[in-house]
Every structure is written in structure tokens, then in C-alpha cells.
Amino acid sequence: MDTDRERHRARETAFYLFTQQSLPACKPVLTPGWVIAIFLFMGVIFIPVGLITLRASHCVVEIVDRYDIDCVPEPSRMDKVSYIQDDSIPKNCSHFMKVHKYMKAPIYIYYQLDNYYQNHRRYVKSRSDKQLLDGQKYHDTSSCQPVESNNNRPIVPCGLIAWSLFNDTFEFIREGAELKVNRKNIAWKSDRGHKFGKNVYPSNFQNGTLIGGGKLNPEIPLSDQEDLIVWMRTSALPSFRKLYGRIEEDLDVDDVVVVNLMNNYNTYSFGGKKKLVLSTSSWLGGKNDFLGHACVFVGCSSLTLAIIFMLLHVKYRRKSFSG
Amino acid sequence: MKRYVYINDNESSHELYCDNRISNRKYTVLNFLPKNLWEQFSRFMNQYFLLIACLQLWSLITPVNPASTWGPLIFIFAVSASKEAWDDYNRYLSDKKANEKLVWVVRQGIRKHIQAQDIHVGNIVWLRENDEVPCDLVLIGTSDPQGLCYVETAALDGETDLKTRVIPSACMGIDFELLHKIKGVIECPNPDKDITRFDANLRLFPPFIDNDVCPLTIKNTILQSCYLRNTEWACGVAVYTGNETKLGMSRGIPEPKLTAMDAMIDKLTGAIFVFQIVVVMVLGIAGNVWKDTEARKQWYVQYPIEGPWYELLVIPLRFELLCSIMIPISIKVSLDLVKSLYAKFIDWDAEMIDYETGIPSHATNTAISEDLGQVEYIMTDKTGTLTENRMIFRRCCISGVFYGNESGDALKDTKLLNAVAGSSPDVVQFLTVMAICNTVVPIKSKTGAISYKAQSQDEDALVNAAAQLHMVYANKNANILEIRFNGSVIKYEVLEILEFTSDRKRMSVVVKDCQNGKIVLLSKGADEAILPFAYVGQQTRTFIEAVEQYAQLGLRTLCLACRELREDEYQEWSLLFKEASSTLVDREWRIAEVCQRLEHDFEVLGVTAIEDRLQDGVPETIETLRKAGINFWMLTGDKQNTAIQIALSCNFISPEPKGQLLLIDGKTEDEVCRSLERVLLTMRITSSEPKDVAFVVDGWALEIALKHYRKAFTELAILSRTAICCRVTPSQKAQLVELLKSCDYRTLAIGDGGNDVRMIQQADIGVGISGREGLQAARAADYSIGKFRFLKRLILVHGRYSYNRTAFLSQYSFYKSLVICFIQIFFSFISGVSGTSLFNSVSLMAYNVFYTSIPVLVSVLDKDLSEGTVMQHPQILFYCQAGRFTVSPPFLAFFLLLYNRASESEYICWMVWSIFVPCNCCVCDHHTCLCLREK
Secondary structure (H helix, E strand, C coil): CHHHHHHHHHHHHHHHHHHCCCCCCCCCCCCHHHHHHHHHHHHHHHHHHHHHHHHHHHHCCEEEEECCCCCCCHHHHHHHHHHHHCCCCCCEEEEEEECCCCECCCEEEEEEEECCCCCCHHHHHCCCHHHHHHHHHCCCCHHHCCCCEECCEECECCCHHHHCCCCCEEEEEECCEECCEECCCCCCHHHHHHHCCCCCCCECCCCCCCCCCCCCCCCCCHHHCHHHHHHHCCECCCCEEEEEEEECCCECCCCEEEEEEECCCCCCCCCCEEEEEEECCECCECCCHHHHHHHHHHHHHHHHHHHHHHHHHHHCCCCCCCC | CEEEEEECCCCCCCCCCCCCCCCCCCCCCCCHHHHHHHHHHCCHHHHHHHHHHHHCCCCCCCCCCCHHHHHHHHHHHHHHHHHHHHHHHHHHHHHHHHHCCEEEEEECCEEEEEEHHHCCCCCEEEEECCCECCCEEEEEEECCCCCEEEEECHHHHCCCCEEEEECCHHHCCCCCCHHHHCCEEEEEECCCCCCCCCCEEEEECCCCCCCCCEEECHHHEECCCCEEECCCEEEEEEEECHHHCHHHHHCCCCCCCCCHHHHHHHHHHHHHHHHHHHHHHHHHHHHHHHHHHHHCCCHHHCCCCCCCCCHHHHHHHHHHHHHHHHCCCCHHHHHHHHHHHHHHHHHHCHHHCECCCCECCEECCCCCHHHHHHCCEEEECCCCCCEEEEEEEEEEEECCEEECCCCCCHHHCHHHHHHHHCCCHHHHHHHHHHHHCCCCEEEECCCCCEEEECCCHHHHHHHHHHHHCCEEEEEEECCEEEEEECCEEEEEEEEEEECCCCCCCEEEEEEEECCCCCEEEEEEECHHHHHHHECCCCCCHHHHHHHHHHHHCCCEEEEEEEEEECHHHHHHHHHHHHHHHCCCCCHHHHHHHHHHHHCCCEEEEEEEEEEEEECCCHHHHHHHHHHCCCEEEEECCCCHHHHHHHHHHCCCCCCCCCEEEEEECCCCHHHHHHHHHHHHHHHHHHCCCCCEEEEEEEHHHHHHHHHHCHHHHHHHHHHCCEEEEECCCHHHHHHHHHHHHHCCCCEEEEECCHHHHHHHHHCCEEEEECECCECHHHHHCCEEECCCCHHHHHHHHHHHHHHHHHHHHHHHHHHHHHHHHHHHHHHHHCCCCCCCCCCCHHHHHHHHHHHCCCHHHHHHHCCCCCHHHHHHCHHHHHHHHHCCCCCCCHHHHHHHHHHHHHHHHHHHHHHHHHHHCCCCCCCCCCCCCCECCCC
């Protein structure tokens, strides 16, 4: 009873305080002392964080290898587009990658595309999420234009994104033995589980006159076509990496990895680059110095400001408070 | 145009005039949707958003789901529409209640109980005590044998004292039963909203006394929404019904006031719109060029070689939609919301409750709180605003003898008391005028004590003072007045009352002494309305001195005078007066002219001096607000000396040598011109000196100055921080406000009486003091407060906080819209200028509503400085006046704002790029962390 009444009174007074605009509040006044302290604090926090981040980033070993030009035979280099479009020429190609530093498993394999506009409006819209989940049960695929249907039969998966699936393949050989590449679990789990149907099989895919990118095995449901799932997560920027697989063995210094690749994908017509990336990871992810640099920069500038303010404060201290 | 009302004629007027159905509704069920939508779409912002929403229905160009615009749009429309609908429904309910109330109306000679809405013009309506009057009636009978009745007009003009109403002379003495059968015609003007005038005539048909036309005035009417009091019953003829009553005509929504901030927001919106068009055109061209050069090579995009005819338009329109978020859709709703809360804070403020009357402050206009923080000029009334308007009789001068000079209170002056006891004829005459030359109604309570109901505080003071000096105004019985003096009873018959108007500045009564049958004119009025009309030969020098001396002390003076009339002179004049009183056109002017014929050759009896004390805290309030950079002008109807004295006593002007008063006077154009030039010259010279220079101008000179030397006067107004304008009329007050407004100053007008209403409505902000002169000013005002000193808190605390909060909120609204929009624009450069949206529809909507609109509403509780600090250092208000949000040339500010946002967005974009480009797999095991989903 008593507590009830008290609570009631408390609520009433709280409302009264609200109506009088006198709810308890804090009003931080930025006195020189406070400002200096805040800047010092920021410096003290940011510099170590930045250094730790930088260190983590430096621990990551990354090998980038551009192969799109090297993999076109010398005589065809004048006209790469007709080379890549000619199906009769075999596209296999070998490349060497030298490991300059010990790489600890798992080693991630990415392919990187530059100047490839996966974020173009026409491209990004050309898909049907409902169809990817429900397959042919879902009929309205108008969003997939212009790759919607072929011979009056719907295409599964429809749309420009799926149609332009990346189809270069890579094999890795070290000292004559093939390196095992794990190609499972490269797509988001949520995509596999909830976005791509388990009972949806590709059909009528890449059957038209215009063949875009890779083909899909019609026996495997979409939820297991992880290359497609990775590809369908369109990138926001025109140069991007996508996961290809994982090497689950360590690579030693001065190991030479031979990459046998099938150079199928056409980036020549628009001057795009193709790169293969091998990278280890740290607790922060991949190699990225920016975060560390930014933190160190912010920390240093705060510290500098704190020192400047401190000197100014000492020099021009307000002697006494008068008008 | 006139209307003829046939009394008790059931058929003829039915089609001509509307019935008594009151309707305050704006909409009907059928027209609500179209009318409301039409109203909402007459605003530019809404039209713009509708256009955007319609464009979004075209899936080829829409970057996001149309729901992201339609949702908020429909929400905003639904909110304002349902608010309107709710208000209208409440109006409908109250109308219905009034319309269905049962009243007694005569039908075919029999009284019947019918619904109020079925009253027609010409019907006779019966009212009983405490009934509300259902429509405008002309009285034809009351229970009172003298034909009087009392009404309370609080709902009409806010005055709570009872007013007497009287039946026209033609209806005097008609039998109760006969009233049911009365026939006649009332000739009255078409409905208007003037509640102080009703210039009509009445003629009764036989068998009733078929005499000549009987004039009707507002005294013979009882108006809709008044209450009948202290009268058993009354009946009257309906002349105006339904929405055509005086109240109905004066109802109406006043023009909404626009604050400086609103104007700024509109301007900014326009500027952003122009900027947006430019961006859209640039990006549109860039997009088309990119499409034709680059996109055709990107085989995976499959651009068709030949597009439809509108192909060139598609990309610009996409960018238009993408950039539409640049103009924040939520700003109107957020601002309306917080503004209504500011208004509530004013209503709730416990420190602005007038504890004497228990009346809290009230914000009638919820939309203009932030303007309070930008006030630059305050125009204040004197009586009742700076002063308490509680009049106390202090001194008097009777035929050259000054009373009350020593003690400061004439009522305790033994000289006067002795003179009263000795029945000195001059003093008795003087006291008689004090006691009966007025419109006061004495009311005798059951215990025998007499209280007075007066409409004017001065009259109340005079009558009470006379009663204390043993001249007791004891009773008023129709036209017979009863005065008790030193034990004897004197009776007077009132023949005519020449009422007070602010033009005539005096009022008179013509009475007949019942003892000796002499007819006397008793007058009282301002000195300049009485003294020049003294009879030739009377020495008025002492009176002039007395007036000056009293005015020096800040007292209000009235001159009392009388004149004996010859019987024939009165009779002759009486006819003229009657004729003037029954004219329908320019009646007031005609009456004034006729009165002038009687009011001359006065025998001046003396001068009274009434004290009106300053309200608490007035000098402090003026000083604080002055420090805050606010200029004060005093506009009063009072005389110059009194005004200056009051001004001195409340810090309004500083005494010599610190202050200097410059007078502008003169009766002719030339004189006024010369004095104006002189003052202007002095003003220019002294403007650099730290001296408080103020100018004083009277109504006459002001009239000339405003008419012929407007430019010079405007310059003076800008130069002068202080001014006193005395003897000004209500319309001149409004003109002065208008003048300052035209110089782009934010003006605040504060007043308490009906004569301030026009200036209150004219000013950017009107503040009414709910004082003793009724609520008329408080009703017309945007804010009503109980005391002048609350103005300090209203401006410094509420105004300032409101301004800061609104400024923050609007800045923030533009800021957040621009930030997200610039991100989209920068993104378009790395997405092939194709118009892809970086954010999906749900995120965009959430950003606009949940992340950035609702949380910042908390800023209504934000206080940058404590109330105490602001009150102590009122100079801080300068910051608001200059307008933080409206830095001098608005476009410069706009581009600065734009630049800030752009660099910020660039920074965000760059951060995102830097973090994600080199390594697409950073945070998780997976690749593209920044993914595009179109959903």
C-alpha cells in the first residue's frame, strides 16, 4: 500500500517536473580542463587500439596475382575479346604464385574483379528472390528482365545476375601434389538456409542464344550451388572480391603454388581486371590497414590537440573571474 | 441594405432568412475527404511529395519501393486529416447540443417548447433566469416593471460584470398576455459583427400604440450566448439567427501567423529544391553519357541498342526520385508536434500562474512560440498592463482648493471632511457629479450594504469615494436615482445619458432634480474635453495647474463640470438627440455632433485625481528585457504627463541627465514637420552617445506624422529605442505596429483592454493580460498572461528555449536528409551513374522515421543554459534575435550548410570505401560485407 502510494506520488512529481521543464539533467560545460582531459583520453584509447589493429592487419599474408592478361596467348592479345568468345580455343592456363611468408591454414581463395559494375541498376534489379526460394511455383518473374524466359519457358534462376555467373575455375598444385580446396560453406548460412530453395533445381538455364557466364548443374538444388549464392550477393562497389574456397593446409615460405585455371570469363570487352587472391585471416578479418591508420591518426591528432590546449591553458590561464 | 423583421409573422420570413441552426463545421461527411485533401495539397511541400510518390509508381525509374514515400505521405496526411476531423466532430457535437436545446417560442399565439434550431427571424422567444440566449433578440418585455433586465456577456466580450438591458420605449407597459399577440416591424441593418452597435428602428402595428418610429440601440438587445441574470423572465424578437448573429459573424478563423523560422524553412526548402534540380540535371546528363559510352560495353547489363522514346528522361527522373529525400518530409510533422508541446509548457508553467486570480498563462496560438525568442520591439499599453488598473481616488481640487495634498489621500483630509460636513455648495455639487454622472448600477445586498457594478474602473473609484464622503448613490429605479447625503434623500430623474466614447473623451448625463424640477447637465471627462468649453469668464487656470500637478505625480485626472439647462433648450435638443439616435447610418458620429451642441459653457467644478498603481515587478521586467536588447514603446490613450510619469516610475525612461526626452508636437503640418526634423537631428547626433533618448508624441502629431512624413517618422522609429505615444486611438496603435513590422522588426504587442485588440492582432505576437478590463484582449491574443512581469519569463525562458529547440530540430532535419542524400549521390558515381539506391526501402524509411525523427524529438526537453542563467544574463537573447538559424544572407548559409553536408557524406562514403574495398572479407569469414539488396 505504502509503496504503491509512494510510487504514485513519485510518478506525479515526475510529471510535475516534466511540466515545469525541470527534470533532472546534466549540463556538461566544456571547460578547458574537461576538453583537455577528453582529448587526452581519446589519444590514450585510440593509439593503442590503432596499433593493435595495424599489427593484426600486418599479420595477414596476402598474395595477389593478376592473370587476365597473362592467360591470353601472345598472338591473341591484340583482340582479346574474340579470343575469349571463341569456344574452340582451350582456355586453360597456368600461373605460378610464390609464397613470400608462412601462411597458416585456413587460406582463403578469392577472385577479384575490377571495373565490374555489379551495382548497376539494371543488373542489381534483375533477379527474383521469390523464384530463388520457390522455383517455378512462383510465376511473376517480370523483375528478371531482360533474362526472364527462353522459348516461352521460365528460366530458373532468372535474371542478369545469375545469367552472368562467374565461371573461371582454379586448381592449386604444390610440389606436384594437388592442394585440397574446400569449396563448401563459402556462402552465407542464412542464404543457403532461407533464401535459396532446397527443392529448386536449375532449369532452362543458359539455353538461349546469348550465353552469359557459367552453367549450373541441373541435378543440384540451388541451396547447394554455393558459387551462385556467392555471386548473387551483389557487390556495392565496382571492384570486389568473392570467396572461391579454402585451402586447409599451411603454406611455407618460398613454396611455389602452381595454379591451373580456366580463363572463361569475359572481362576484356569492358577492360575489367581479374585477380586471384590468397589470403590468411586474423581476428580482424583480412588485410586492411585503413582502420589501424585511421585510429592512430585520430589518436595522434587528439593527443596533439590536448597538448596544444594544455600549453595555451597554462599560458593564458584566466587569473580571476571578473566581468 | 436593411432587413425588415415582422414580429410574430410566422410565414413571411421563413424563406428570406436562415433558421437558427448554428453550424461551426468546416466539413460535412461527404465533402470531408475532397475538401481536406484539397486544403492539404494547396501547400507546396505536399504537392511536391505527391508528385514524387506518383513518379515512384513507375517501376522503371523508382529506386526504392513506392511504399517508402507513400507510407510517410499517407501517415502525415492521415494525422492532419484526423486532427481536422476530430476538431470538426467536436464542433458538430457542441453545435448539436446548442441546436437541440429546448426554448419557449410563441407559435400561433401560444407558447411552445421547441428546439433552438427551429427559431425563425421574427419569432418571439421567452427566456427565464439563467437561460442562455439562443439568438440575437430585441427585447420587448421583461418581468421588471421598469423594463430592465440584466445580462452577463462574458461569452461575448469576456466582461464578467452584469449589464443592464432595457426594453424599447414603445413596448413599455405592454401586458404580459398581450406580448403573445404583439405585431410590428423592426427595421435593422444586415447582420454584422459589431457587438457594440445596433442601429435599428421599431414600429408596432395597431392595436398597439401606433406612435412614431422607436429607435433601438444595442441596449435594447440581448445577444446570442449571453446569459439572463437577476431577472425572472424576458422575451424578445429574434432578429438575427443561426450563423448570422453578431457572435456568429464575428466568429472566424484568424489568418494564421507565420514565424520567422517558418519563413526561413520555406525559403530553405525552395533553395534546396532548386539545388536538387541542378543535381538531377547534372547527374542525368552524366548518367546518359556513361550509359552511351561505358554501359554498352558491359555485356552483363544487356543494354538494348534502341530504347523507347523517353529513354533520355529515365535516368534524370530516377535521380529526381533518389534526391527527393533531400527535402525532409517529416519536418512539418515534427515541428507541429514540438510546437504544441512548447505551448503546453507555457500552459503548465507554475511560475506564470497569477496567484491572485488563479489564472494560469495560456498559449492560444501554438505555432509561434519560437518567435517569442526573436522579439525586437515590445509595444505596451499602459493602463492595466503596466499598472494594476485598480483605481483609487487620491486627490481633488474643488473650485481652486486642493484637497489631499498633504496626506496624499483626500478622503482623510480634514479640510474636505469639514467642507462636506458643512455642506459647502461647491463641494456638494462636486460630489453629486462624482456620484451620479456615470453608468454605475448600485446593487443592494440582503444585509443592506450597497455594492456597485461599474464597467469603468474610474467610475467605480469615483462613486466609492463619493460614498465615503457621505454622498451615497443608494438606488436606481428605472430613471429615478436616489442619493443619500448627510441623512437626507435626494432624487433625480435621468433624462438622457450621453455616453462616453474615446473620440469625445467625456460623458454627460442630463438629470432633472425631483425637488425643484431644474434640469442640469453633468459632465466629466478629460481636461482637454472639458476645460476649453468652460463658460466665458470662468478662470480655469487653477484647474489647469491642478491637472498638471496631478499628472506630474502620475495620477489620472478627470474634470467635472455642470451646466443648468433651460426647459425649452432641453426640449429642443432632446428632439435632435432622438433623431440622431434613430439614424441608421453613422449614428455614432451624428450623436457626437448633437452632444457637442449641449456640452458647452460648462461651469467647471473641479478636478479629481485617481491613482493607478504600478503592477509588481514592472520596472525589473522592463530593465531585464531592455538588457536583452528589446526596445519598448508605450502606446497609451492617457495624457502625456501621466504617461511620462508612469514611464519614469517603471524604468521605461531614465530621468535627466542620463535620459533625454524629445517632444514631437504641434497642431499643424508645419509645426509637426519642424519638430520631427528637430528630434530626428538630435537623435542622429546622440545615437553614438551612451544616453537614453526617447521621443514622446501625441495622437494628433502622430496622425500628421504618419500621414505626411512617414519616411522621416520611420527613420525616427528605427533610431529610437524608446518611445511614448500618448493620446493614441486603437487604430493608431495598430498603425504603429504595422510601421515597425514593415521595417522587418519582430514586434510583440501587449495589452489588456478592448482598445488593444487591433494592435494585438496586428503584431507578430499578441499578448493579452487577462485583467480587469475583461478578457477581450486575452481572447484575441496569441498568449494570455495574468501579469506584466510574466512577460520576462515568457520571452527569456519559453521564447528562447523554443527558438533554440526549433532551430536545432529544423537544422537537424535538413542535415540528416542532406547527409543521406549526398551518400546516395556519391554512390551513384561508383555505380555507373545508373541511379541505384545504396539503401533499401525499409532502411530508408527507418532512417527517416525511427533513427532520425523520433529520437531527436527529445530535444524539446533540451536546455542549453539554465533558466536562472538566462534571467541573470538576458543579453544572451541577442543570439536568438540575430537568428542562429538564419545567418545574415540566407543563401550563403545555405551553401555553407550544403558544403558541410557534402564533405561529411563524402567522408562517410570514403570511410566505407576504404574499409571495405581492400578487403571484402574483413569482419566475417565471408566476402562482400557491403551488399546491395533491392527489396
